Amino acid sequence: MATRANALRLVAVLMTCVLTASCSLFGSSPDGANADLERNLLRIGVAQVVDVAPLRIALTEKLFEKHGLQVNLVAQNNDSEAIKQLDTTLDITWASHVSFFREVTLGAQLQLQGEAYQAGPNSMALVTGPTSDYDDPGKRPTPSIAVNNQNDIGYLTTRAVLDTAAVEKGKIKFRDMPFGEMEKALQAGEVDAAFMIEPFITKAQRNIGAKILTDTARGPTLDFPMSGYASSKKFAETNPKTLKAFRDVLREAQQRAQANKLAVQDSLTSYADVDQSTAALVSVGTFPLSLNPIRLQRVADMMDTEDILSGRLDVQGLLPPGTTS
Structure with a gap:
């Protein structure tokens, strides 16, 4: 039987644990769990873009704070430039998988940290002007198509979709321009169609009466993995616990976004320059909950087939150690 002295010592130890939050007997607090x-x-x-809505939801619902993280979201207009800012002004960046994989083949040392978005119906599409008679993908043998970048997802998926419509890939005339300038180009007849993603598709429909020529998430690009998040390998090697915490928050945020598409549409009004009525019409795809090498390999293999990559890229080598799905 414990003596009175032993009992008092036990009480003292327990009180110390409570005051210092360092006693494993009671577990650690959310903040303490990430103190290291x-x-x-x-x-x-x-x-x-719609793709990053879960991060906005995570900020609003303080999910990062619960994991001991403070996050600054930095607006970017160009995937390639954003990737080049890693280890200088950015720690992680969103971009299309096509951009990430192309930069890797050009020498960038990257590690993927999460999938952001997977295409759904009309979440990416070829769009025409309101008076255009271009109403079938195979109607024009030499179409002029606006894309945000000829080394990005628009170029890749447009070639694949028009190929199924018997349009020769070598005869497509691509023109680079920012998404925000495509409405004007369509109105002026400067291009036959423009590859757009949401919310730019819905904005063009409401602003100028644009029409969808074809969904570019169909056939070979059905449910296509569109975008994700990556850090440099250097940052990943020196900050594995921090990035694990980021991936945990991202997964929770993706779950919430997938379960509540209305919350995704509502969040657009805070960062995507759309009003509530426009946001309510935006098509929303899928928010993946894991890094899936088989799914991502599909992108790399299509890039190889379309000669955007010089050879086959093994996506598994870009995932964090131990990641299998």
Whole structure:
């Protein structure tokens, strides 16, 4: 039987545990569980697209704070430039998988940290002007198509979809321009169609009466993995616990976004330059909950087939150690 002295010593130890929050008997608090993060601040590059809505939801619902992280979302207009800012002004950036994989083949040392978005019906599409008679993908043998970048997802998926419509890939005339300038180009007849993603598709429909020529998430690009998040390998090697915390938050945020598409549409009004009525019409795809190498390999293999990559890229080598699905 414990003596009175022993009992008093036990009480003293327990009180110390409570006061210092260091006693494993009671478990650790959410903040304490992440006290050993290599760093608490993350600078993340984002664009004004539906894909990043879960990050906005995570900020609003303080999911990052619960994991001991402070996050600054930094607006970006160009995938390639955002990737080049890693390890300088950005720690993580959003971009299309096509952009990430192309930069890797050009020498960038990247590690994927999460999938952001997977295409759904009309979440990416070829769009025409309101008076255009271009009403069938195979109608024009040499169409002029606006894309945001000839090394990005628009170029890749447009070639694949028009190929199924018997349009020769070598005869497609691509023209680079920012998404925000495509409405004007369509109205002026400068291009036959423009590859757009949301919310730019819905904005063009409401602003100028644009029409969808074809969904570019069909046939070979059905449910196509569109975008994700990556850091440099250098940052990943020195901050594994911090990035694990980021991936945990991202997964929870993706779950919430997938379960509540209305919350996704509502969040657009805070960052994507759309009003409530426009946001309510935006088509929303899928928010993946994991890094799936088989799904992502599909993108790399199509890039190889379409000669955007010089050879086959093994996507598994870009995932964090131990990631299998």
